[in-house]
Amino acid sequence: MEWYCKSTGTAGPDASWGAKLMLEDGLFESVKPDAIFAIHVMPGPSGQLSWRSGATTAASDMLNITVTGHQGHGGMPWNTIDPVVASAQIINGVQTVVSRKANLTRSPAVVTIGSIHGGSGPNIVPESVAMSGTIRTYDQDVRDKLRDDLTLSAEKIAESAGATAEVSIEPMYSTTINDAELTASMAPVLERAADGKVATAELPGAAEDFSFFAQQAPGLYVFLGVTPDGQDPATAAPNHNPEFFVDESALVVGSRAMAMMAVNFLAAENE
Incomplete structure (x- = not known):
């Protein structure tokens, strides 16, 4: 009988490849858990636990696009192939892929271009743009x-401008899937741990390396609200923000929930 506990805040949404590297190093080769639990702090009423069955955090892929045109004078763009304009059209175009090609009734999807770099002067059409x-x-x-x-x-958008686009998509994290049976069995345990202060978690859009653990054993990923009383969680600074603030009294609830889930799981298995 084995179980694995990932403590609050050790990795977190969009963190490093910690879990995957640990598994590649043989973490579960000699001792494989029968269940795995995790709690992560988030904006929310202090001490509130929230979770959902099934897909819980998003799969994440890194998108890189390099658009190459033909460099020249900005005052004579007809002698160039402008990768800046093509890149702008691509940025708009990838949003259309989501809104017109992804089946959003089946599952949400998001594409965000977070950085774009190109050009060296205001009167120069550059050779390439990277985003x-x-x-x-x-x-x-x-x-x-x-x-x-x-x-x-x-x-094809780049081609229509006479440019070329080199696209690279690198898989990062898998979707975190909360095991339905484990989630159902732990629901009353979590309600007791939080004194009834519970909710159904929304899909956060963040990704989580816990997903790799949950592929190896039934997993349950839970969110812990840490917004101080009197502050609106909707306007509180989010994770990965320098203003993010944790009401540390909520951590008592998180610790209690982890301990109770482990004890109750082991007791049920022994029965």
Whole structure:
């Protein structure tokens, strides 16, 4: 009988490849858990626990696009192939891929271009522009189709401007799936741990390396609200923000929930 506990705040949404590297190093080769639990702090009423069955955090893919044109004078753009304009059209185009090609009734999807770099002067059409972003999905079929559609869209938009687009999509994290049976069995335990202060978690859009653990054993990923009483969680600074603030009294609830889940799981297995 084995179980694994990932403590609050050790990795977190969009963190490093910690879990995957640990598994590659043989973490579960000698001792594989029968269940795995995690709690992560988030804006929310202090001490509130929230969770959902099934898809819980998003799969994440890194998107890189390099658009190459023909450099020249900004005052004579007809003698150039402008990768800046083509890149702007691609940025708009990838949003259309989500709104018109992704089946959003099946599962949400998000594409965000977070950085774009190109050019060296205001009167120069540059040779190339590089942009990068992130793709978030919760369903593997939607994820696979979105990758193909984004690649085709970027390449063809660039082609229509006489430019070329090199698209690279690197898988990062898988979707975190909360095991339905484990989630149902732990629901009353979590309600007791939080003195009834519970809610159904929304899909956060963040990604989590816990997903790799949950592929190895039934998993349950829970969110812990840490916004101080009297402050609106909707306007509180989010995770990964320098103003993010944790009401440390909520951590008592998180610790109690982890301990109670472990004890109750082991007791049920022993019975």
